[in-house]
Amino acid sequence: MQKTYLIERFLGVFWQQQITLHLVK
Numbered sequence: 001m002q003k004t005y006l007i008e009r010f011l012g013v014f015w016q017q018q019i020t021l022h023l024v025k
Helices: 002-024
Strands: none
Touching: none
């Protein structure tokens, strides 16, 4: 369960970063 939580949290941060980069571009 903790593994899934960490992966989900990591993906959330990753996607947020991608969106921010696109907005900056």
